[in-house]
């Protein structure tokens with residue numbers, strides 16, 4: 001049976017470049033996306049895992065004002081930091097990591113804008129926004145402070161009061177001032193472009209009905225909730241000077257808004273387009289042999305985009321009309337809880353209007369929030385774990401193990417240091433590490449020729465085949481905790497076999513049975529090494545090394561895993577030195 005190579009697009013949420021990332025980001029979307037990408041590569045599929053820095057919006061201008069540096073300087077600083085973290089510290093297997101402030105991305109965003117405008121989905125409306133006479137400009141809500149009408153808190157933002165946690169309506173805040181200059185501000189009329197989501201409601205309902213069953217139930221339900229309340233128009237521009245500019249020359253005269261040079265496209269509209277623009281960027285790099293920097297600086301023409309869609313990207317982004325979703329190409333998206341509606345509704349909607357032939361998101365994989373000992377991560381309140389420090393202290397694979405073990409797939413989860421120590425010591429070391437180490441130790445120096453032709457115990461064969469089958473199934477559907485459970489169970493099964501077979505005793509008394517038992521142990525260890533590849537790549541590599549085997553590029557093909565692994569046994573070198581895979585975490589080593 002030949003297995004068709006599928007095109008797997010993995011879109012990972014675009015982090016704002018305004019500060020260091022914490023462990024919640026790793027558990028929330030970075031790690032799940034990486035496990036998924038590795039699994040699909042091991043299954044022989046073509047994978048494009050893409051993302052980049054979200055360089056626009058108020059989170060960046062606020063940080064720049066706070067530090068007295070330009071937004072561009074802030075972007076450069078954290079973009080470089082994130083790249084180092086993702087590639088060198090976490091070893092995330094991105095195929096492309098770009099950014100949203102490139103001419104390439106800006107052009108694609110503007111194309112979307114023009115297309116949606118032409119299709120009649122964008123209209124102009126007037127709203128009110130605070131204007132500062134002193135700064136001669138409109139200011140975003142989080143730049144306005146005043147007194148809360150509910151609790152009298154003096155430092156309330158115009159849209160939210162930290163004193164009483166109430167959301168404030170526009171115009172409610174008393175004595176509003178500009179945060180930048182402490183000068184008075186007043187509400188004034190301002191024109192903006194709005195996207196008319198109500199027109200998309202029927203199409204999006206169909207989309208969610210068809211695709212939503214592949215999502216976690218809570219994601220599906222929350223999306224349905226948005227649809228039930230009916231979608232409302234949403235502003236796609238704002239008064240800000242940091243963001244994607246509007247394509248003024250391409251907008252018909254009668255569709256220009258007032259003061260258009262001082263407006264920018266909202267980040268919610270621009271960042272998700274990054275998934276598509278990154279795919280085009282990647283295809284341009286392949287097609288024309290460009291390096292990334294060069295490609296980012298060039299603006300693609302309309303013809304180029306069409307050519308790439310019909311060529312390089314056809315199988316990735318243009319499904320044929322009767323294709324069953326997910327069979328030729330499958331698109332996964334990974335993000336945090338706060339990004340749900342932008343991916344389950346707005347992004348599919350933007351895609352549908354831009355080009356009705358484009359591939360829609362198949363799997364939208366969202367984790368709920370990870371908290372720290374029951375509290376929300378908050379750097380300003382000192383409730384945080386810096387990913388880089390954490391991984392450098394304990395090792396990336398140990399962190400990957402534990403974050404998967406507690407992954408908040410269906411409900412919020414909490415990180416507790418005590419539990420981290422307990423689970424690593426008892427499960428990762430006590431079960432998995434122990435099984436591999438004790439088995440390799442007792443097999444050391446045994447003649448592989450006496451082992452390789454031994455019969456495979458039926459029960460072992462079944463356990464191994466089942467473990468592969470379940471792992472594939474869970475990984476395909478983003479059930480990462482269940483997948484880890486499969487490995488833990490297989491290792492526990494191995495430990496039980498080791499004890500029941502009394503391998504220590506028969507080594508001296510019953511050599512025939514001893515060699516037979518080693519055969520079973522080796523099959524289990526090779527299976528565990530394979531199954532760990534997407535989750536703990538370094539550990540897996542280490543086990544293969546101790547077996548004297550080269551690390552494989554692919555998982556064994558479907559349905560004959562044991563037969564394939566059986567052939568590998570004859571290549572094992574029993575003389576290589578085995579050592580414990582992990583070091584126990586002591587209480588003294590916790591913060």
Ligand SMILES: [Zn+2]
Pocket residue numbers: 148149150151152153156161162163164165166
């Ligand atoms: Zn208040």
